[in-house]
Amino acid sequence: xxxxxxxxxxxxxxxxxxxxxxxxxxxxxxxxxxxxxxxxxxxxxxxxxxxxxxxxxxxxxxxxxxxxxxxxxxxxxxxxxxxxxxxxxxxxxxxxxxxxxxxxxxxxxxxxxxxxxxxxxxxxxxxxxxxxxxxxxxxxxxxxxxxxxxxxxxxxxxxxxxxxxxxxxxxxxxxxxxxxxxxxxxxxxxxxxxxxxxxxxxxxxxxxxxxxxxxxxxxxxxxxxxxxxxxxxxxxxxxxxxxxxxxxxxxxxxxxxxxxxxxxxxxxxxxxxxxxxxxxxxxxxxxxxxxxxxxxxxxxxxxxxxxxxxxxxx
Amino acid sequence: xxxxxxxxxxxxxxxxxxxxxxxxxxxxxxxxxxxxxxxxxxxxxxxxxxxxxxxxxxxxxxxxxxxxxxxxxxxxxxxxxxxxxxxxxxxxxxxxxxxxxxxxxxxxxxxxxxxxxxxxxxxxxxxxxxxxxxxxxxxxxxxxxxxxxxxxxxxxxxxxxxxxxxxxxxxxxxxxxxxxxxxxxxxxxxxxxxxxxxxxxxxxxxxxxxxxxxxxxxxxxxxxxxxxxxxxxxxxxxxxxxxxxxxxxxxxxxxxxxxxxxxxxxxxxxxxxxxxxxxxxxxxxxxxxxxxxxxxxxxxxxxxxxxxxx
Numbered sequence: 001x002x003x004x005x006x007x008x009x010x011x012x013x014x015x016x017x018x019x020x021x022x023x024x025x026x027x028x029x030x031x032x033x034x035x036x037x038x039x040x041x042x043x044x045x046x047x048x049x050x051x052x053x054x055x056x057x058x059x060x061x062x063x064x065x066x067x068x069x070x071x072x073x074x075x076x077x078x079x080x081x082x083x084x085x086x087x088x089x090x091x092x093x094x095x096x097x098x099x100x101x102x103x104x105x106x107x108x109x110x111x112x113x114x115x116x117x118x119x120x121x122x123x124x125x126x127x128x129x130x131x132x133x134x135x136x137x138x139x140x141x142x143x144x145x146x147x148x149x150x151x152x153x154x155x156x157x158x159x160x161x162x163x164x165x166x167x168x169x170x171x172x173x174x175x176x177x178x179x180x181x182x183x184x185x186x187x188x189x190x191x192x193x194x195x196x197x198x199x200x201x202x203x204x205x206x207x208x209x210x211x212x213x214x215x216x217x218x219x220x221x222x223x224x225x226x227x228x229x230x231x232x233x234x235x236x237x238x239x240x241x242x243x244x245x246x247x248x249x250x251x252x253x254x255x256x257x258x259x260x261x262x263x264x265x266x267x268x269x270x271x272x273x274x275x276x277x278x279x280x281x282x283x284x285x286x287x288x289x290x291x292x293x294x295x296x297x298x299x300x301x302x303x304x305x306x307x308x309x310x311x312x313x314x
Numbered sequence: 315x316x317x318x319x320x321x322x323x324x325x326x327x328x329x330x331x332x333x334x335x336x337x338x339x340x341x342x343x344x345x346x347x348x349x350x351x352x353x354x355x356x357x358x359x360x361x362x363x364x365x366x367x368x369x370x371x372x373x374x375x376x377x378x379x380x381x382x383x384x385x386x387x388x389x390x391x392x393x394x395x396x397x398x399x400x401x402x403x404x405x406x407x408x409x410x411x412x413x414x415x416x417x418x419x420x421x422x423x424x425x426x427x428x429x430x431x432x433x434x435x436x437x438x439x440x441x442x443x444x445x446x447x448x449x450x451x452x453x454x455x456x457x458x459x460x461x462x463x464x465x466x467x468x469x470x471x472x473x474x475x476x477x478x479x480x481x482x483x484x485x486x487x488x489x490x491x492x493x494x495x496x497x498x499x500x501x502x503x504x505x506x507x508x509x510x511x512x513x514x515x516x517x518x519x520x521x522x523x524x525x526x527x528x529x530x531x532x533x534x535x536x537x538x539x540x541x542x543x544x545x546x547x548x549x550x551x552x553x554x555x556x557x558x559x560x561x562x563x564x565x566x567x568x569x570x571x572x573x574x575x576x577x578x579x580x581x582x583x584x585x586x587x588x589x590x591x592x593x594x595x596x597x598x599x600x601x602x603x604x605x606x607x608x609x610x611x612x613x614x615x616x617x618x619x620x621x622x623x624x
Contacts, residue, residue: 011461014458015458015461015462015465016461016462016465017462018458018461018462018463018465019462019466020464021462022462022463022466023466026474026478029478085573111373137604137607137608138600138604140607141550141554141600141603141604141607142599142600142603143554143557143558143574143596143599144558145557145558145578146557146559146577146596146599147583149584153584210501224375243443247464247465247466247467247468248467248468250467250470251468251469251470252469253512254469254470254473255469255558255561255562258562269470269473270473270562272477272564273473273474273476273477273564274477274563274564276477278477281473281474281477284470285466285470288466288467288470289465289466292464292465292466293465296465
């Protein structure tokens with residue numbers, strides 16, 4: 001177990017180094033000259049030379065890379081000249097909001113997806129399974145921005161139950177919970193569709209295993225087999241899916257934050273893309289990649305903890 | 315319960331996939347297509363999906379030949395008309411006929427979807443098969459590159475690349491392809507690892523066949539099932555990506571159009587009550603994506619049966 005974890009963590013570190021290299025290459029693919037972008041087109045040659053030296057842009061690329069990485073490791077993610085703030089402090093304001101959105105959607109999605117997926121597996125190929133499968137296909141196939149806007153149309157514009165905009169202030173997320181209902185619902189529905197389909201097939205995969213037949217043959221009731229044996233085994237891949245789907249859910253959060261004007265990391269990223277604020281774009285990319293790698297790592301370790309067979313295979 | 319278990323053991327394919335030719339030679343590329351055909355005949359959802367795809371392709375590409383509309387010049391006199399006999403789906407804010415607009419949008423949505431899937435799968439197959447066949451350090455380096463790129467979530471990568479490249483349709487296709495090839499690369503590499511130790515690959519080596527020949531003539535043809543299934547999902551994903559990018563304003567610039575662009579343009583007029591600007595495009599996207607997912611799911615089920623029978 002220990003050896004497996006060390007190997008797996010080592011792999012994660014290599015992947016993270018890869019991410020920094022890719023992000024650094026992107027940084028240098030960017031059109032235009034960063035110094036000119038900061039100083040404007042009418043800057044004098046001396047000013048340009050000075051800032052170029054100051055930013056270290058005249059050094060060889062590999063030196064620039066190591067400087068950039070050591071800055072990253074010290075929590076220095078660069079400076080947004082567009083917003084006139086360090087990227088790290090922008091992220092510090094935005095990340096908690098995205099964590100709240102993503103975390104609550106993820107928890108709700110799992111709490112709903114497991115019973116729904118179980119129901120579908122038990123009632124396989126019956127009308128209720130078909131209806132739920134159909135619904136999850138539709139939610140899964142729907143652009144999430146459209147789902148969000150349909151929810152606004154129904155629950156905000158028509159029924160007037162919830163506001164169409166998420167809370168804006170730094171500390172209002174908890175005090176204005178009804179503003180969070182629609183954003184969380186949108187992200188939950190998109191995620192739920194995927195998770196319930198996964199739970200269903202994971203349950204079905206377990207029901208054909210020999211241990212199920214053995215348990216039934218020795219007289220264990222169907223209900224007991226389902227809850228005590230099948231569900232436990234079926235949940236293992238679902239738990240790991242949580243970690244693996246983190247990237248997808250963060251992508252969803254970008255769209256949801258944009259639809260509901262929720263000032264999280266996704267909206268920051270999107271606005272940076274529109275205004276060519278590259279330090280912010282790259283800072284968010286590094287943070288998001290770190291989150292994804294950590295999610296995968298936790299998923300794999302959880303998998304190894306819950307299912308000892310994994311450790312011996314690899 | 316017992317019946318459930320039995321049908322689960324032999325899902326979808328029924329009798330057609332049952333008895334294999336002797337010697338277990340069930341995995342020539344010909345049988346993949348036979349199996350896929352069998353799945354389609356058995357699986358009603360797959361037939362519905364395929365029917366929808368054919369309908370959408372005909373609607374978008376043949377439709378404009380039958381239903382002529384003027385999609386070049388603005389005509390403010392007929393802007394924002396509700397559906398009527400002259401304009402079955404109404405007109406948009408600059409006076410384009412929406413039914414004709416929907417056909418035009420479908421053309422680019424489907425074109426981008428197919429082209430991006432082709433690029434993604436093309437790069438993925440070559441990358442994955444090369445890594446898997448080469449093994450060792452080459453494999454490790456190539457796959458760590460894939461891992462590192464996969465760590466950046468798709469939409470973040472798309473927005474980042476979209477911000478770097480100014481988007482036209484060909485650029486958009488390349489950007490989506492460049493982001494989406496990672497998953498097929500992983501899948502194909504996994505299959506290559508199991509294929510390269512097969513007797514027939516060993517036999518080619520003994521007979522003096524080079525790596526290139528093994529790759530092109532023996533490995534890649536045997537991954538065709540995986541590739542086709544993945545490509546189907548790729549088309550669905552690409553259509554959603556394009557729609558999302560259009561909504562975020564990073565998509566195709568105005569004279570060109572696609573379903574996502576029409577949907578998000580229409581949304582800004584929702585409060586004026588112009589519902590016909592929104593629902594047709596939105597429904598077209600959902601139907602098309604659902605259709606590709608139905609077909610992909612059915613083919614994947616068939617393929618899993620085939621892999622079990624190996």
